[in-house]
Amino acid sequence: MIEDILLALPLAIVVLGAIVLMLISHFPTVSLKKYNLIAVFFLVCAFILKLTQLDDSNHIYLFEPLFNKMFVIDTFSNLFDLLFLAGAIVTLLINTHYFQERDYYNGEFFSLLLFSVFGMMMLSHANELVTAFISLEIASISVYILVGYNKNSLKSSEAMLTYIVLGALSSTFFILGTALIYGVVGSTFIGDIYSFIQNNPTKEITMLIVALMFIMVTILFKIGAVPFHSWVIDVYQGAPYPITMFMAATFKIAVFAIFLRLYLIDFTHFYDIFSKILQVVAVVTLIGGSWLAISQNNLKRMLAGSSIVHAGYLLIALSSIGLGAEFAAPAIVFYLMSYFLSAVGAFGILSFIAAQRRRRATFDDFKGFSQERPYLAAMMTIFMLSLAGFPSTIGFLAKFYIFLSAIESGQIFLAGLGITVAFISIYYYFKLIALMYFYPTDEEPKKFPFGISSSVIFLMALLTIWGGVGTGWIPFLPGVDTLVETAKEAINSISVKPY
């Protein structure tokens, strides 16, 4: 019991922080900076606590007499919790200036963000479909509100409207699938579904496949895979910068947390069907996403399009899991970590610039940026290189593992397409680099703005490079192998099935 309480403490701290922030947002005297500090304080507490628990807990059910097996605590969920907490902390720290420059932020913003993180953490622990649905909704509803947080902007409200209508529609498919599974299996526990299919390989199999497909529709919608991508670009553009960053880097990872858990356990017996579906979705996602990213002039929209492409790479790895690539699942976790680092950095720089000048960040605004702010331009270049998968950055290693697993599972066509798309992506990433370095500017060169935001961005850039080259070169510092090992351990902790 005591151990359970200790393990549940990080979740409790986050939700407590959200409630505390909601209560003190009633007092008008508290400044935004203080709200930010309080939110970061709670998140850091949860992060440190989670860090100490990362390894020592293998497959424990949280409060088993009370909740049965609804919440599982294993290395997988702990690792994802760490990512969500880090994502929220970094989002809040980088956007410190942005919050103060805009007049529509208040205490509730931070409270909602913490609730959203709480929902994501629950999602990674969920071992039961209705629990997963509820946590997905806690996270999504908070994000819906955050997207429309800028009440004065028509775009922001419109983005929220698109997102809430389509999001509500898509999430009903998840619960419909759950109802069908409940009808067939009589239980909604992930492990029970697995053992039911194991024991009755032919009973009501069509119904189960249809149900799992409904669940997959919701998940593909949330990650913005192509048949369900129509909302991504508009919502990313309309949302305030901090939230775009939060959605792209953190929320997407959260959806993959539940998708991986479901795919590795419940989909096991239907891999031949779902691998085919995922292959088709991956192909259209890669092509459609690239086309969308190429045709954008606004940087935020371009990054939104590129986030669709990254979802496509992840789908390649997912389909290779079913075809027997052993390293595919850890590759996904590693790719998520690398995408997290680069996306947070790229969006962070955009919001850092947007906090200081009030104009749209189109490609043209970046002409001659290297003369105006050489250090920021250098860091932006690092993030772009990493997103494009250039060697010596973490993005290269991540893409390498994905393509390796695709080839290992015999999907030569998909691997080839992935590499082609990576080449195409060089066009829109390097366009920005070229604009920054090869054009003159009228602006005066500015000093490097020392502060929390810029140092966090600098840290992200350092990590991106370290992930690409620092493998064991620097003594006393864990190399990128540690990340890969952690990813493997995390996947092992769900693959061991004591159901």
Add this chain to the structure above:
Amino acid sequence: MEITLNHYLVLSTILFAIGLIGVMRRKNLLMLFFATEILLNSVNIGFAAISHYYGDLTGQMFAFFIIAIAASEVAVGLGLLVLWYKRNGSIDLDMMSTMKG
């Protein structure tokens, strides 16, 4: 005629289809939120019926959770609707035209 599980499931499916068509066809924002309510509640009927069929109360408990979720989703939606009406004077979806993506 005795009403069996199948009848309830068919009812649930019909309601789900109605909701789906509602979301696709309606232009009025309020009607859109009604349609999502119908979608979620049709699933609730399914859950309650299946739970009665198995004689296990979990499904009915889930229905309550789903009602709560539907309520919170609509609460957020209605907040947005009020904001939208204040600005545009109408709750028609056709007013949405700032971004084309």
